[in-house]
Amino acid sequence: MASETSAVDPTGGITLDDYTVGEFFDELIDEHGRSRPDAIQLVRMLNELKVSELQRRQQAIERSLYNMGITFTVYSDDAGTEKIMPFDIIPRVISSVLWHHIEAGIKQRISALNRFLSDIYSDQAIVKEGLLPPELIQDVEAYLPQCVGLRPFHDVWCHVSGTDLVRDASGAIYVLEDNLRCPSGVSYVLQNRLVMKRNFPKLFGASKVRPVNDYPSRLYEMLQKMAPPHVETPVVVVLTPGTFNSAYYEHSFLAQQMGVELVEGRDLLVIDNQVFMRTIEGLKKVDVIYRRIDDDFLDPEVFRKDSVLGVAGLMRAYSAGNVAIANAPGTGIADDKVIYAYVPEMIRFYLGEEPILANVPTHICARQDDLRYVLSNLDQLVVKAANGSGGYGILIGPHATDEERREFSAKIIANPRNFIAQPTLSLSRVPTMAGDSIEGRHVDLRPYALCGPEDVWVMPGGLTRVALRPGSLVVNSSQGGGSKDTWVAAVPGQTFGLE
Amino acid sequence: MLSRVAESIYWMGRQVERAENLARFLEVTHNLTLDQPEETGEAWGALIAVTADSDIFQSSYGQSGPEDVTRFLAFDDAYPSSMISSLRSARMNARGVRESLSSEVFEQLNDFYHFVLSASNSPTVESPNDFFDKVRRIAIQWAGVLDNTMPRDLSWHFANLGRLIERADKTSRILDVKYFNLLPSVKDVGTSIDDLQWSALLLAISGFEAYRREHHLIEINKVVEFFLFNRCFTSSILFCVKGVLDSLKEIETLSGF
Numbered sequence: 001m002a003s004e005t006s007a008v009d010p011t012g013g014i015t016l017d018d019y020t021v022g023e024f025f026d027e028l029i030d031e032h033g034r035s036r037p038d039a040i041q042l043v044r045m046l047n048e049l050k051v052s053e054l055q056r057r058q059q060a061i062e063r064s065l066y067n068m069g070i071t072f073t074v075y076s077d078d079a080g081t082e083k084i085m086p087f088d089i090i091p092r093v094i095s096s097v098l099w100h101h102i103e104a105g106i107k108q109r110i111s112a113l114n115r116f117l118s119d120i121y122s123d124q125a126i127v128k129e130g131l132l133p134p135e136l137i138q139d140v141e142a143y144l145p146q147c148v149g150l151r152p153f154h155d156v157w158c159h160v161s162g163t164d165l166v167r168d169a170s171g172a173i174y175v176l177e178d179n180l181r182c183p184s185g186v187s188y189v190l191q192n193r194l195v196m197k198r199n200f201p202k203l204f205g206a207s208k209v210r211p212v213n214d215y216p217s218r219l220y221e222m223l224q225k226m227a228p229p230h231v232e233t234p235v236v237v238v239l240t241p242g243t244f245n246s247a248y249y250e251h252s253f254l255a256q257q258m259g260v261e262l263v264e265g266r267d268l269l270v271i272d273n274q275v276f277m278r279t280i281e282g283l284k285k286v287d288v289i290y291r292r293i294d295d296d297f298l299d300p301e302v303f304r305k306d307s308v309l310g311v312a313g314l315m316r317a318y319s320a321g322n323v324a325i326a327n328a329p330g331t332g333i334a335d336d337k338v339i340y341a342y343v344p345e346m347i348r349f350y351l352g353e354e355p356i357l358a359n360v361p362t363h364i365c366a367r368q369d370d371l372r373y374v375l376s377n378l379d380q381l382v383v384k385a386a387n388g389s390g391g392y393g394i395l396i397g398p399h400a401t402d403e404e405r406r407e408f409s410a411k412i413i414a415n416p417r418n419f420i421a422q423p424t425l426s427l428s429r430v431p432t433m434a435g436d437s438i439e440g441r442h443v444d445l446r447p448y449a450l451c452g453p454e455d456v457w458v459m460p461g462g463l464t465r466v467a468l469r470p471g472s473l474v475v476n477s478s479q480g481g482g483s484k485d486t487w488v489a490a491v492p493g494q495t496f497g498l499e
Numbered sequence: 500m501l502s503r504v505a506e507s508i509y510w511m512g513r514q515v516e517r518a519e520n521l522a523r524f525l526e527v528t529h530n531l532t533l534d535q536p537e538e539t540g541e542a543w544g545a546l547i548a549v550t551a552d553s554d555i556f557q558s559s560y561g562q563s564g565p566e567d568v569t570r571f572l573a574f575d576d577a578y579p580s581s582m583i584s585s586l587r588s589a590r591m592n593a594r595g596v597r598e599s600l601s602s603e604v605f606e607q608l609n610d611f612y613h614f615v616l617s618a619s620n621s622p623t624v625e626s627p628n629d630f631f632d633k634v635r636r637i638a639i640q641w642a643g644v645l646d647n648t649m650p651r652d653l654s655w656h657f658a659n660l661g662r663l664i665e666r667a668d669k670t671s672r673i674l675d676v677k678y679f680n681l682l683p684s685v686k687d688v689g690t691s692i693d694d695l696q697w698s699a700l701l702l703a704i705s706g707f708e709a710y711r712r713e714h715h716l717i718e719i720n721k722v723v724e725f726f727l728f729n730r731c732f733t734s735s736i737l738f739c740v741k742g743v744l745d746s747l748k749e750i751e752t753l754s755g756f
Contacts, residue, residue: 068602069594069609243595256598267501278502280653281754 016043016431019438025171025428026440027092038489039093045203046090051436058089058433061195070191070249085188086482091196092430092443092464096489099460102173102447105357106163107456108347110449113178113334115350116343117157121147121330131345136366139417140339141387142181142332144295146302150319152328153226154453159326160219160290162186162462165357165445167428174360174425176444178343180327180334182292185463185483186215186448187250190257192485208490210460215448216257218459219290222452223258226324227287234287237263237277241293241309251292265293270313273320288324289314295329337386337420338364361423365416374421375412378405381421383412396473398424427473430484432466442467444475445486461486500653500754504599507592508654512661514589515608518582518615519638520669521572524549524703526631531699532565542696543568548676549669550580569627574619582634583619586612601648607641653753656746663746667739670704674726697722704734 013034021029028039035043065084119125126132137143162183164176193212197204227234240251242264255262267277276283297307299314317323341362344355363370378397385393395408412419429440447462464484465475475481528542544563547556555578560567575581590612593605618630649655697717701707709732714721729735
């Protein structure tokens with residue numbers, strides 16, 4: 001990564017005024033304080049515009065996001081207060097070389113995970129070969145015995161995924177989580193791009209940023225291909241838990257962009273193992289369901305009996321091959337953080353390849369040696385609940401108090417199977433608006449992938465989440481995180497024009 | 500079209516129309532009471548009577564003064580038919596069916612709701628007339644957005660059903676209240692106060708200018724006929740019902756019943 005020529009910089013890199021990288025890897029600025037090749041025009045623009053002007057534009061963008069109703073609901077608030085996800089105006093730039101690496105890594109990983117899902121609900125070859133301890137599978141909450149023997153069309157299980165990636169202090173990329181259940185946030189990617197283009201038309205007009213706007217069409221195409229065979233014009237719907245769900249905006253946005261019905265459980269019913277929706281013309285058959293509700297709530301006949309969000313009989317229709325469900329029921333097992341630790345093994349076992357993207361080294365507390373190590377090194381580790389999400393149930397050892405660490409130790413000892421631990425990564429940073437100055441803030445990256453019958457497609461870029469609090473490593477929107485537009489450079493070495 | 504979606508769109512249409520009507524009623528009553536020396540309390544009480552929710556009003560406010568009536572009809576969260584409640588429900592309905600509306604329809608409604616919400620949070624409305632005038636303008640804009648950004652598909656027709664039924668309902672109520680509540684004694688009919696009040700009611704349904712063009716002078720039977728049977732006036736009950744019939748026929752054709 002280091003540039004050998006700090007005196008004369010052949011890339012023409014320039015410095016960003018009053019900005020220091022510190023001991024972190026910065027996505028826009030190198031260790032000599034000069035812009036990375038693909039960010040030169042962006043840094044030049046940041047230097048030219050006053051911070052007050054950037055603030056003004058950022059506020060304008062946040063206002064327009066609010067007016068467009070691109071909000072999530074704050075559950076605890078009676079008035080049904082809605083908030084926008086905070087938006088930071090300074091984009092994150094990814095070079096085309098780096099992107100090729102990420103893209104290849106995600107395709108490989110999703111292919112292996114898909115093979116794993118197919119295997120684990122049928123022959124369990126990976127267990128028989130002794131690569132995955134059988135008790136680990138049985139203990140995963142998200143493992144659904146009801147799905148054993150079922151095979152979705154084209155053997156595709158994880159149709160839509162959003163892999164969380166992070167970079168450490170050296171710039172190396174690691175996979176943090178796979179998110180095969182119902183990854184949200186893709187609507188933010190599309191809307192962030194929309195408002196950035198509106199506010200920086202010149203920058204985009206002359207730039208070589210790869211577009212992201214075809215995601216809804218690609219999603220629709222993929223879903224259509226998943227329909228039961230012999231259905232000529234498949235009817236695709238998006239299934240949402242309803243307006244009170246925090247990601248409701250995204251559900252309605254995707255349905256609108258694809259031009260399909262957004263349905264709730266109460267709009268659907270199952271007759272003779274066929275799924276229908278209630279329309280003003282009468283019942284209409286449904287062939288493909290892009291569901292944004294969790295497995296547990298899908299079908300009260302099979303899973304949670306108290307679910308009012310799902311559709312009674314849906315699993316019967318699915319088993320009979322009369323409807324496709326994306327992602328397939330049972331996919332959630334791969335989101336378990338213990339299973340995550342075995343993905344590199346899956347890649348070797350199913351694909352016969354070495355993993356392109358590394359896992360974060362993971363200690364599995366269910367193993368005696370790992371447990372001892374974790375308990376005696378809590379002050380250096382991040383400990384996570386195996387089935388947690390949204391940044392809940394996490395201990396960030398170096399940032400925690402003695403008492404918090406003691407409490408967490410007790411929890412781990414009580415149920416070691418439910419915890420994993422990883423070293424605290426010094427996440428990479430991106431220059432970010434911080435009041436009236438620009439400061440480095442930690443980020444992650446969630447690229448979205450669509451798994452079709454023949455191949456995996458990865459949207460160029462994805463959601464960059466940023467921890468807005470100084471020093472914070474937690475990027476979740478529920479915990480003070482915001483988002484940034486993510487620019488993937490289209491041509492190697494090509495800079496962004498700003499004329 | 501999903502039955503749930505049709506229902507939500509229909510109610511969205513009604514609720515926005517209801518908010519607009521309330522704004523017009525309140526604006527006109529504020530205006531009316533400025534140069535009407537006596538018995539202005541009657542005008543405010545009549546406004547409550549139009550809603551047929553006098554019980555609810557009396558239980559939480561008692562006397563019908565301008566401030567209380569304005570707060571009740573415009574900003575009362577607890578009253579489900581107030582302007583703010585109607586807009587909140589309309590927005591929730593629109594939010595639940597966003598994918599069936601044009602983006603502009605939702606955004607305009609979202610704006611509308613936030614505008615009234617921020618006004619309701621301030622202790623007093625500085626200038627009621629300016630405020631209600633602004634509300635009316637936003638409502639008219641919303642109707643324009645609805646008509647000009649939506650194809651004439653099922654969604655539009657259900658929204659149209661909602662707003663026309665609500666409008667016909669309000670026209671009938673305002674006439675009813677005027678005729679039987681406002682002037683219970685026959686001797687007042689035809690006085691100058693009566694003239695002023697009938698004019699105000701024509702204003703309240705945006706019909707004053709149209710009426711004047713057709714009939715010039717205020718005469719009760721002509722006003723009543725205008726309210727009920729005028730073929731051209733967009734708030735007359737006949738006009739609304741014709742529009743409802745047209746939309747119902749279109750819905751039948753489009754959905755292939």
